[in-house]
Amino acid sequence: MITAKELCGKAKANVKEANTEELQKAIEQGARVIDVREPAEYSQGHIREAVNMPRGVLEMQLNQHPDVAGYDDALERIAQKPLYLICKTGGRSALAAESLERMGFNNVYSVDGGMTAWQEEKRPVVAGE
DSSP: OOOHHHHHHHHHHHSEEEOHHHHHHHHHTTOEEEEOSOHHHHHHSBOTTEEEOOTTTHHHHGGGSTTTTTOTTHHHHHHTSOEEEEOSSSHHHHHHHHHHHHTTOOSEEEETTHHHHHHHTTOOOBOOO
């Protein structure tokens, strides 16, 4: 048996991570961001550009992402560009990134420190959407 913390640590060791500064720059260049937190967490404060797809349904809902919805080759389209995943602290996003890599995504990043780091650095957040 391993703990959830250990599981997240193993995932973090196996995926690409971006810090909040790298994410900010990527957003300025039009990067896609998926917030894998639960809807209640997302509504309390999120990055304006982030689409909410909770960790538990991410793999099943990915083809509904606004960038690809309605396309027959939806997953191929979304897999071609960098994709940033964010959660509260970086654990769930690392697990999600690991899962997407198993699905064939090779340009996916987990945001190290998550929304906690983003907000501590006073980066822009919107709430209630």
